Amino acid sequence: MxxxxxxxxxxxxxxxxxxxxxxxxxxxxxxxxxxxxxxxxxxxxxxxxxxxxxxxxxxxxxSSLPATLASNQVAVTVAAGYKNAPNIPTVSVTVCVHSTNICQTIDNVQVDTGSSGLRLTLDALNSQMQSALPVETVSGESVAECFGFADGNAWGSVRTADVTIGSETASSVPIHITGDLPQTAASGTNNKCAIGSLNDTSSSIAAHGILGIGPAKYDCGSGCAPTSNGVYYGCTGSGSSASCTDLGVVVASQVTNPVRMFPTDNTxxxxxxxxxxxxxxxxxxxxxxxxxxxxxxxxxxxxxxxxxxxxxxxxxxxxxxxxxxxxxxxxxxxxxxxxxxxxxxxxxxxxxxxxxxxxxxxxxxxxxxxxxxxxxxxxxxxxxxxxxxxxxxxxxxxxxxxxxxxxxxxxxxxxxxxxxxxxxxxxxxxxxxxxxxxxxxxxx
Incomplete structure (x- = not known):
C-alpha cells in the first residue's frame, strides 16, 4: 500500500x-x-x-511455513481475512501501553513493503486500548497525521506503543491510529484530509491496519520538520470540537517502521x-x-x-x-x-x-x-x-x-x-x- x-x-x-x-x-x-x-x-x-x-x-x-518458527520469524497469511479480499498478506501484531501489561493482539494487519509505519484502524482496537494508548504531543499540542496513499488519505492521531511482531518487540513506537478524529478537525495549509473519502476504517482498507515495513525508517523524514508540511498537524480540543492545524514534527516523533526499531534483526x-x-x-x-x-x-x-x-x-x-x-x-x-x-x-x-x-x-x-x-x-x-x-x-x-x-x-x-x-x-x-x-x- x-x-x-x-x-x-x-x-x-x-x-x-x-x-x-x-x-x-x-x-x-x-x-x-x-x-x-x-x-x-x-x-x-x-x-x-x-x-x-x-x-x-x-x-x-x-504453505511454505517451517515446522517451527524462529524467534525472528512470523507467519504471513493470505486468506479470506477481514473482508474476503484477494491477495492481502496479513500478520498479527500486539500493541501495549509502554512498559505495562495493557495489551491487545490485532489480527488481519496487512504486510506492506511499500510504506513505512504501523497504522491501525480505531475500530480494530478494543475500548480499553482506544483510551489507554497515549497520544503523542509536540509543543503542547496533540499530534495527528494526514498520510497520503495513491487513492486517498488516512487521518487520525499519532500515539505511542510497544509493538510486538512474532517474538520481536520495538519499544515506544510512534504509530498512526486512523479514524479517531472527525474529518471536520482537519485544517491547515494543505487540508487534503478535510475533503473526500478517507481510508480510515477496517472496511475501507480490507484489513485492521497496515504494517509498513519498507526500506524507509520514517514516513517523511526531515521533509516534515517545517511547519507547513501537509502531513502532520497539531490538535487542540477533543471529539467533535477538535481542531487541528499545521505542525512541524522531527523525525524521532514521526510514525516509524517498527522493524527498524527492534533491538536486533532490524536491518x-x-x-x-x-x-x-x-x-x-x-x-x-x-x-x-x-x-x-x-x-x-x-x-x-x-x-x-x-x-x-x-x-x-x-x-x-x-x-x-x-x-x-x-x-x-x-x-x-x-x-x-x-x-x-x-x-x-x-x-x-x-x-x-x-x-x-x-x-x-x-x-x-x-x-x-x-x-x-x-x-x-x-x-x-x-x-x-x-x-x-x-x-x-x-x-x-x-x-x-x-x-x-x-x-x-x-x-x-x-x-x-x-x-x-x-x-x-x-x-x-x-x-x-x-x-x-x-x-x-x-x-x-
Missing part, C-alpha cells in the same frame, strides 16, 4: 479492490464459503465487454511465500524473517539471487516493458495485483473488477528492471482474466493485474511474491531527504 511520499506516485493496494471485494462477496464465488467448484458466469472478456467466462477452480491451501526483512497454481489457491501461508545478516537464518545468499539496489523508498533506477511506456518499478506486498500500463491490455480492462485486466486468455509479460548498481533482471509474469479468478473461491493469485494509477511505473505487487524468497535490505541512512541510499536493495 504505497505512500505518495516516495519518489514515484505509486499504486495503493486497494486500487480496484473495492470492486474485487464486491465481486467475490456478491457474485456467487469466493466469499467466506471456501467453495472452489468450477462454474460458469457472465464476466468481462478480452475486449472489456461482456462475454461468457469460465470460472476456474482454485486449488487448496498452500531488513525476508518474505518467503509458497507458489500458487494458475487458478489460484484458497489460501497461502508463508513467513517473514526479520533482519538480514544478523542471524544464522537470515544471511543473504552470495549466489543464486539477483540484487537490485534501490533508493530510500524502494524504487529501482529504471524499468522497461516492450511496447508500452514503463520507466520505473518497485516491489510492494501492499498492492494486490501486478499494476502497470500496457498499450495492448488496456482494451481488456474488466467491467466487473474495476482497474484489473480481463484478457480472453492468459498473456505473458516480461518486464526488465535495473537497479542503481547497474544489474538488470527480466521477470516472466502472466496476466489472466481477473473476473474468472475472483469467482473461484480462492484468495491467493499469482497472475492478476491491472493498469491505471501506476503512471509509467511497474508495480510488482503481491502476485510477484508467490513462489519466491524476496529480500528487502534497509537503507542505513535514516532520512530519505538527505544523502543517497548506499545499500538498500531488493533481491530474489
Amino acid at each position: 504505497l505512500s505518495i511520499n516516495g519518489k514515484l506516485a505509486r499504486m495503493l493496494a486497494a486500487f480496484g479492490l473495492a470492486a474485487a471485494v464486491a465481486l467475490v462477496a456478491g457474485c456467487g464465488g469466493g466469499g467466506g464459503s471456501g467453495n472452489s467448484s468450477a462454474s460458469t458466469s457472465t464476466g468481462s472478456g478480452g475486449t472489456g465487454g461482456t462475454s461468457n467466462t469460465t470460472v476456474l477452480a482454485a486449488g487448496g491451501p498452500v 531488513g526483512v525476508i518474505l518467503n511465500m509458497p507458489a500458487v497454481t494458475s487458478s489460484g489457491s484458497t489460501s497461502a501461508t508463508g513467513f517473514l524473517t526479520f533482519g538480514i545478516g544478523t542471524e544464522s537464518n537470515n544471511a543473504a545468499p552470495t549466489s543464486g539471487i539477483q540484487k537490485l539496489t534501490t533508493d530510500h523508498y524502494g524504487n529501482v533506477q529504471s524499468a522497461s516493458l516492450s511496447g508500452t511506456n514503463v520507466s520505473g518499478a518497485f516491489f510492494d506486498t501492499g498492492s494486490n495485483g501486478l499494476f502497470f500500463p500496457d498499450s495492448t491490455l488496456v482494451s481488456t480492462l474488466c467491467t466487473r473488477a474495476i482497474g484489473f485486466y480481463c484478457p480472453a486468455s492468459t498473456v505473458s509479460r516480461t518486464p526488465s528492471v535495473t537497479g542503481f548498481n547497474g544489474i538488470s533482471v527480466s521477470a516472466g509474469l502472466s496476466i489472466a482474466n481477473a473476473v474468472s479468478l475472483f469467482e473461484d473461491g480462492g484468495f491467493a493469485y499469482g497472475n492478476v493485474g491491472g493498469g491505471g494509477l501506476t503512471g509509467t511505473s511497474f508495480d510488482f505487487g503481491m502476485p510477484f511474491f508467490y513462489g519466491r524468497t524476496v529480500y528487502v535490505n534497509y537503507d542505513p541512512i535514516i532520512d530519505g531527504n538527505q544523502g543517497v541510499a548506499t545499500s538498500a536493495y531488493v533481491a530474489f
Whole structure:
C-alpha cells in the first residue's frame, strides 16, 4: 500500500479492490464459503465487454511455513481475512501501553513493503486500548497525521506503543491510529484530509491496519520538520470540537517502521511465500524473517539471487516493458495485483473488477528492471482474466493485474511474491531527504 511520499506516485493496494471485494462477496464465488467448484458466469472478456467466462477452480491451501518458527520469524497469511479480499498478506501484531501489561493482539494487519509505519484502524482496537494508548504531543499540542496513499488519505492521531511482531518487540513506537478524529478537525495549509473519502476504517482498507515495513525508517523524514508540511498537524480540543492545524514534527516523533526499531534483526526483512497454481489457491501461508545478516537464518545468499539496489523508498533506477511506456518499478506486498500500463491490455480492462485486466486468455509479460548498481533482471509474469479468478473461491493469485494509477511505473505487487524468497535490505541512512541510499536493495 504505497505512500505518495516516495519518489514515484505509486499504486495503493486497494486500487480496484473495492470492486474485487464486491465481486467475490456478491457474485456467487469466493466469499467466506471456501467453495472452489468450477462454474460458469457472465464476466468481462478480452475486449472489456461482456462475454461468457469460465470460472476456474482454485486449488487448496498452500504453505511454505517451517515446522517451527524462529524467534525472528512470523507467519504471513493470505486468506479470506477481514473482508474476503484477494491477495492481502496479513500478520498479527500486539500493541501495549509502554512498559505495562495493557495489551491487545490485532489480527488481519496487512504486510506492506511499500510504506513505512504501523497504522491501525480505531475500530480494530478494543475500548480499553482506544483510551489507554497515549497520544503523542509536540509543543503542547496533540499530534495527528494526514498520510497520503495513491487513492486517498488516512487521518487520525499519532500515539505511542510497544509493538510486538512474532517474538520481536520495538519499544515506544510512534504509530498512526486512523479514524479517531472527525474529518471536520482537519485544517491547515494543505487540508487534503478535510475533503473526500478517507481510508480510515477496517472496511475501507480490507484489513485492521497496515504494517509498513519498507526500506524507509520514517514516513517523511526531515521533509516534515517545517511547519507547513501537509502531513502532520497539531490538535487542540477533543471529539467533535477538535481542531487541528499545521505542525512541524522531527523525525524521532514521526510514525516509524517498527522493524527498524527492534533491538536486533532490524536491518531488513525476508518474505518467503509458497507458489500458487494458475487458478489460484484458497489460501497461502508463508513467513517473514526479520533482519538480514544478523542471524544464522537470515544471511543473504552470495549466489543464486539477483540484487537490485534501490533508493530510500524502494524504487529501482529504471524499468522497461516492450511496447508500452514503463520507466520505473518497485516491489510492494501492499498492492494486490501486478499494476502497470500496457498499450495492448488496456482494451481488456474488466467491467466487473474495476482497474484489473480481463484478457480472453492468459498473456505473458516480461518486464526488465535495473537497479542503481547497474544489474538488470527480466521477470516472466502472466496476466489472466481477473473476473474468472475472483469467482473461484480462492484468495491467493499469482497472475492478476491491472493498469491505471501506476503512471509509467511497474508495480510488482503481491502476485510477484508467490513462489519466491524476496529480500528487502534497509537503507542505513535514516532520512530519505538527505544523502543517497548506499545499500538498500531488493533481491530474489
